[in-house]
Amino acid sequence: METGTTVVKRGMAEMQKGGVIMDVMNAEQAKIAEAAGACAVMALERIPSEIRASGGVARTADPTIIEEVVKSVSVPVMAKARIGHFVEAKMLESLGVDYIDESEVLTPADEVYHIDKTQFTVPFVCGAKDIGEALRRIGEGAAMMRTKGEPGTGNIVEAVRHMRIINSQIRHIQNMHKDELMTYAKNLGAPYDLVLNIHENGKLPVVNFAAGGVATPADAALMMYLGADGVFVGSGIFKSDNPEKFAKAIVEATTHYDDYKLIADVSRNLGAPMKGIEISDLNAAERMQDRGI
Amino acid sequence: MKVIGVLALQGAVAEHIRMIELAGAKGVAVKRVEQLADLDGMIIPGGESTTIGKLMKTYGFIDALKQFSEQKKPIFGTCAGLIILAKHIGEEQAHLQLMDIEVKRNAFGRQRESFETDLDIKGLDEPFRAVFIRAPLIENVGENVDILCRYKDQIVAARQDHLLVASFHPELTNNMAVHQYFIDMMM
Numbered sequence: 214m215e216t217g218t219t220v221v222k223r224g225m226a227e228m229q230k231g232g233v234i235m236d237v238m239n240a241e242q243a244k245i246a247e248a249a250g251a252c253a254v255m256a257l258e259r260i261p262s263e264i265r266a267s268g269g270v271a272r273t274a275d276p277t278i279i280e281e282v283v284k285s286v287s288v289p290v291m292a293k294a295r296i297g298h299f300v301e302a303k304m305l306e307s308l309g310v311d312y313i314d315e316s317e318v319l320t321p322a323d324e325v326y327h328i329d330k331t332q333f334t335v336p337f338v339c340g341a342k343d344i345g346e347a348l349r350r351i352g353e354g355a356a357m358m359r360t361k362g363e364p365g366t367g368n369i370v371e372a373v374r375h376m377r378i379i380n381s382q383i384r385h386i387q388n389m390h391k392d393e394l395m396t397y398a399k400n401l402g403a404p405y406d407l408v409l410n411i412h413e414n415g416k417l418p419v420v421n422f423a424a425g426g427v428a429t430p431a432d433a434a435l436m437m438y439l440g441a442d443g444v445f446v447g448s449g450i451f452k453s454d455n456p457e458k459f460a461k462a463i464v465e466a467t468t469h470y471d472d473y474k475l476i477a478d479v480s481r482n483l484g485a486p487m488k489g490i491e492i493s494d495l496n497a498a499e500r501m502q503d504r505g506i
Numbered sequence: 507m508k509v510i511g512v513l514a515l516q517g518a519v520a521e522h523i524r525m526i527e528l529a530g531a532k533g534v535a536v537k538r539v540e541q542l543a544d545l546d547g548m549i550i551p552g553g554e555s556t557t558i559g560k561l562m563k564t565y566g567f568i569d570a571l572k573q574f575s576e577q578k579k580p581i582f583g584t585c586a587g588l589i590i591l592a593k594h595i596g597e598e599q600a601h602l603q604l605m606d607i608e609v610k611r612n613a614f615g616r617q618r619e620s621f622e623t624d625l626d627i628k629g630l631d632e633p634f635r636a637v638f639i640r641a642p643l644i645e646n647v648g649e650n651v652d653i654l655c656r657y658k659d660q661i662v663a664a665r666q667d668h669l670l671v672a673s674f675h676p677e678l679t680n681n682m683a684v685h686q687y688f689i690d691m692m693m
Contacts, residue, residue: 214623215621221639224678225639229554230520232557247556253554288556335617335618464557468537
């Protein structure tokens with residue numbers, strides 16, 4: 214009997230496919246998310262748009278919040294640790310969290326190195342903007358990927374960009390001649406064996422979700438259309454007028470992302486989505502996606 | 507050729523389709539009840555049982571799959587799918603209530619307790635590598651349920667006539683023996 218194997222870690226992410234993982238800040242929100250059909254919840258102290266607004270250093274959540282959420286729902290609970298913060302991640306593992314997000318939404322603890330994720334029984338998800346980043350994180354032991362997007366903006370444009378780049382690079386690697394792969398891996402800064410794996414299989418060896426800017430059911434469906442395995446929704450739900458209805462609509466649009474009549478139906482009278490931010494209005498320091506590459 | 511549907515509302519759908527096709531049958535992702543008419547068998551995959559259960563209710567799959575089962579067409583539930591097929595789930599409201607088993611959800615604990623191990627399964631010639639992910643257990647079975655496998659004295663696979671369930675994920679391995687067993691149930 215073996216725990217924490219690659220199959221067990223990656224397999225856990227496979228079970229999340231086609232689903233929506235929702236950010237929650239307390240037990241009450243976690244229950245709303247679960248009742249709406251979330252396949253997992255992400256427990257945090259502040260949602261990304263609030264982190265953006267309040268500034269300062271964003272850290273892993275208070276263990277009380279995590280424990281409260283863990284106790285309140287039966288779906289898996291994820292939580293965020295700062296990039297490179299081995300100890301925050303070990304704390305989360307000890308609390309019984311089912312998945313750790315080493316996340317650029319929090320202020321990085323290390324600007325050079327990420328966590329050695331092989332030192333954990335619990336699996337990790339990490340963000341990426343391109344295939345080089347994705348393969349470096351998988352090389353470090355990440356069992357699930359997500360686009361970085363631009364968290365807390367309610368603007369889907371960056372998640373679309375990242376999903377398109379990653380999938381276009383996968384197609385490129387698949388079509389390359391085998392003797393070109395080493396140089397390509399060198400230029401990407403990616404482990405050669407993982408580039409070879411993509412060349413042979415035509416896909417990432419782990420599940421890849423969309424994240425960072427999903428604000429409407431149509432946004433979620435768009436990301437599925439572009440090849441996402443599922444969707445993270447951060448600020449979108451509990452910043453909307455009617456979180457319950459909104460959460461259910463996002464779940465339905467993700468499952469039936471190619472049924473446009475259904476997406477139109479669930480999008481009716483949802484109330485105002487979050488206001489959103491134009492990406493070019495962010496200065497360099499405000500761009501979370503450039504953290505930990 | 508047998509055509510087997512995989513309920514594609516949420517969960518590990520593509521993996522089951524891959525195994526069905528390796529075993530020489532045709533696999534189809536099922537999102538609408540109308541698709542059931544063309545199928546010889548159905549798999550309810552692993553995923554989140556609360557999510558899958560809610561979406562099944564929303565899209566009419568509860569009655570449709572009960573009718574499917576009345577025709578004695580085989581249904582295979584893995585992990586969340588096992589929970590969906592069960593008659594009793596502790597204190598919670600059960601979903602399809604087709605199979606006479608009592609199930610405990612997340613019986614082994616949280617994700618850090620998830621594991622893989624080799625199991626002897628009745629009807630299979632060789633030990634099978636079983637992957638358990640936040641897996642459920644079968645705590646009690648009715649008298650017409652055949653126990654196919656135990657792990658540490660606890661029931662992790664069973665069959666009742668045309669219904670088959672496993673706590674673990676045969677679709678996450680490269681061994682198609684369990685899927686072959688299921689396809690043979692259609693012969």
